[in-house]
Amino acid sequence: MLVQKYFQSERFVPDKDMDACGLFGVMNISGKRFGGEMAINAIKNMKVRGSGLGGGFAIYGLYPDYKDYYALHIMYQNKNLNAKRRVEAFLKEHFYMVYDEEIPTNPDITLFSPPIVWRYFVAPQKKNEELAVPDDEYVVSRVMYLNTNVDDAYVFSSGKDVGVFKGVGFPEEIADYFMLDRLYQGYIWTVHSRFPTNTPGWWGGAHPFNILDWTVVHNGEISSYGTNRRFLEMHNYYCTLFTDTEVLAYAVDLLMRRQGLPIEVVSKIFAPPMWDAIEHMKESDQKLYTTLRMTYAPLLMNGPFTVIIAHHDEMIGLTDRIRLRPITAGAKEDFVFLSSEEAAIRAVCPDLELAWTPPGGEPVVVRLNSKDHLLSVNKSI
Amino acid sequence: MSRMNGMNVKFGYRDNFLGDIRPVDELFAQNVIIEGNRGVINAQGMRHKEINDVLRETAKKGVTDITVNNVFGQRYIGTRLYFPQNHKPLTIEINKFPGNDLGAFLNGHKIIVNGNAQDGVGNTMDDGEIIVHGRAGDVVAMSMRGGKIFIRDNVGYRTAIHMKEYRDKLPVLVIGGTAQDFLGEYMAGGIVILLGLSLKNGEPHRANYIGTGMHGGVIFLRGNVEQHQLGKEVGARELDDADKKIVAKYVHEYCSHFGGNAEEILSGRFIKLLPVSLRPYGKIYAY
Numbered sequence: 215m216l217v218q219k220y221f222q223s224e225r226f227v228p229d230k231d232m233d234a235c236g237l238f239g240v241m242n243i244s245g246k247r248f249g250g251e252m253a254i255n256a257i258k259n260m261k262v263r264g265s266g267l268g269g270g271f272a273i274y275g276l277y278p279d280y281k282d283y284y285a286l287h288i289m290y291q292n293k294n295l296n297a298k299r300r301v302e303a304f305l306k307e308h309f310y311m312v313y314d315e316e317i318p319t320n321p322d323i324t325l326f327s328p329p330i331v332w333r334y335f336v337a338p339q340k341k342n343e344e345l346a347v348p349d350d351e352y353v354v355s356r357v358m359y360l361n362t363n364v365d366d367a368y369v370f371s372s373g374k375d376v377g378v379f380k381g382v383g384f385p386e387e388i389a390d391y392f393m394l395d396r397l398y399q400g401y402i403w404t405v406h407s408r409f410p411t412n413t414p415g416w417w418g419g420a421h422p423f424n425i426l427d428w429t430v431v432h433n434g435e436i437s438s439y440g441t442n443r444r445f446l447e448m449h450n451y452y453c454t455l456f457t458d459t460e461v462l463a464y465a466v467d468l469l470m471r472r473q474g475l476p477i478e479v480v481s482k483i484f485a486p487p488m489w490d491a492i493e494h495m496k497e498s499d500q501k502l503y504t505t506l507r508m509t510y511a512p513l514l515m516n517g518p519f520t521v522i523i524a525h526h527d528e529m530i531g532l533t534d535r536i537r538l539r540p541i542t543a544g545a546k547e548d549f550v551f552l553s554s555e556e557a558a559i560r561a562v563c564p565d566l567e568l569a570w571t572p573p574g575g576e577p578v579v580v581r582l583n584s585k586d587h588l589l590s591v592n593k594s595i
Numbered sequence: 596m597s598r599m600n601g602m603n604v605k606f607g608y609r610d611n612f613l614g615d616i617r618p619v620d621e622l623f624a625q626n627v628i629i630e631g632n633r634g635v636i637n638a639q640g641m642r643h644k645e646i647n648d649v650l651r652e653t654a655k656k657g658v659t660d661i662t663v664n665n666v667f668g669q670r671y672i673g674t675r676l677y678f679p680q681n682h683k684p685l686t687i688e689i690n691k692f693p694g695n696d697l698g699a700f701l702n703g704h705k706i707i708v709n710g711n712a713q714d715g716v717g718n719t720m721d722d723g724e725i726i727v728h729g730r731a732g733d734v735v736a737m738s739m740r741g742g743k744i745f746i747r748d749n750v751g752y753r754t755a756i757h758m759k760e761y762r763d764k765l766p767v768l769v770i771g772g773t774a775q776d777f778l779g780e781y782m783a784g785g786i787v788i789l790l791g792l793s794l795k796n797g798e799p800h801r802a803n804y805i806g807t808g809m810h811g812g813v814i815f816l817r818g819n820v821e822q823h824q825l826g827k828e829v830g831a832r833e834l835d836d837a838d839k840k841i842v843a844k845y846v847h848e849y850c851s852h853f854g855g856n857a858e859e860i861l862s863g864r865f866i867k868l869l870p871v872s873l874r875p876y877g878k879i880y881a882y
Contacts, residue, residue, distance in 0.1 A: 557668025557692040595749035
């Protein structure tokens with residue numbers, strides 16, 4: 215039982231710390247899978263960017279043996295076994311369950327109030343009129359149902375061949391808890407070290423945020439959260455995790471998966487050029503950017519942010535348009551890195567060939583079997 | 596937050612800055628080699644407070660020439676090195692990648708970086724010199740109030756934000772490459788020289804909103820810049836003879852650190868950016 219700490223006077227209450235989260239992502243562009251060592255050591259190098267109140271990893275190419283099935287990672291808060299029974303009854307009704315198990319954890323690592331964490335490999339079990347619904351839509355709506363209707367149960371990872379591992383602790387502790395470096399390999403690793411400032415540090419609120427195979431890790435704060443959230447609710451996305459980053463994950467799913475926009479366009483929706491910058495563009499660009507700003511005004515992400523967005527085959531780094539949060543990209547042979555701090559990349563890859571920092575709003579797009587990430591170099595410093 | 600079980604969210608908080616700091620004697624004994632007035636520190640795995648503790652300990656032993664190796668992102672290096680009694684300024688060489696706020700509040704020492712620096716180089720630096728053989732990140736020379744900073748390559752956003760001068764304190768920042776947006780934002784004093792050596796012939800500087808809110812000091816800018824890249828609070832002027840002397844002095848100094856042909860650099864076209872008002876927002880906030 216947790217008891218609120220007693221403070222003698224206001225003066226001794228720890229101040230609201232304003233710091234920054236730490237982000238790191240590494241991808242092998244030839245698709246070769248590798249272990250978590252680089253991601254873990256890099257985020258450890260940026261320890262001061264986090265506060266031990268949240269850490270997490272997203273790994274792509276995680277479950278090659280089950281890559282045709284949706285891998286649902288579900289946490290049950292407060293050891294609520296009733297929630298687990300309800301969820302499992304729901305899953306049996308709406309999915310074919312191929313395999314399920316408790317996600318193995320290391321009993322020697324003590325963390326703050328860990329939930330029960332389970333994974334299920336499932337295929338949609340559609341009935342009648344549902345047969346026309348695409349699989350991805352079917353899964354999204356079931357995930358939204360569980361997250362909004364079953365207390366203490368949160369589906370925090372729902373993609374194919376991808377998995378999120380997260381919790382309250384420094385990211386290296388989360389890695390040790392889930393034994394990531396020993397058990398798993400992937401061709402993209404993104405990691406987040408959290409320094410929550412406005413919203414609570416709890417297991418579901420740690421990053422990455424995921425829906426299907428989309429994940430987002432985020433540093434900053436999205437002050438347009440209310441507007442974004444209302445717009446997303448009109449498209450059947452419900453925010454349940456008490457934190458601003460969630461809207462980014464759903465916005466990415468809406469724009470990129472449902473509407474099929476490329477990230478180069480999506481980045482200009484999230485971080486559009488200023489009106490006075492648009493004024494100095496050539497006419498066709500003016501038309502494009504004006505249209506985007508008007509059509510997608512409620513998805514403009516206001517406030518300082520840096521995000522690393524990933525899905526199969528792509529890892530994208532993007533900052534707000536006046537770069538109020540840092541990002542550095544780096545490359546060596548087939549490895550491309552995105553990081554809050556350059557030194558973290560250097561620490562895990564001392565013979566880095568290239569390091570660059572894009573301007574605000576300019577995405578660094580790292581694609582499988584391509585050199586697209588180099589497109590941003592010329593605009594960078 | 597009933598769903599969160601009334602959890603005290605501060606419960607899991609640990610001090611990410613000062614937790615698990617090792618005693619300085621132990622670190623000093625294990626990681627420092629001293630020969631005469633020269634010292635070498637191996638910073639592998641040190642937290643940033645530990646590096647500064649060890650730096651201070653090393654300086655107190657009379658060492659004035661310190662090399663710090665295996666630096667990867669530790670912050671605030673060179674801060675807290677204030678010695679009241681006739682202490683000679685230190686020369687600190689850093690290999691290779693210092694973290695944010697390098698030389699914060701720097702008190703007259705010289706820091707040489709043999710690699711890239713991150714954000715906040717020379718934050719509120721008081722006096723001394725920082726020389727970066729590479730590039731630097733955002734908010735270089737933020738609130739700097741004295742001394743000199745030389746950056747060989749490019750710099751990021753908000754360079755020289757709120758740099759200031761006072762009586763005999765005149766900070767100088769020389770950048771070899773170009774800068775990203777908001778160069779000289781809210782600048783209140785001092786000299787910024789931007790050489791644009793990393794740009795191709797005729798290519799304009801990267802920065803937009805140059806000198807937004809600027810109300811003191813001067814920016815000397817070599818190379819091309821479009822009118823719309825300038826903030827509303829600055830005006831562009833030609834250099835007079837006194838200006839040319841100042842620029843020549845610091846360009847020669849830049850070349851003495853990083854090489855290059857000073858005369859060739861000086862033959863390029865410079866403009867001078869000055870604030871058009873000492874109180875650009877006076878009408879908004881004064882009532």
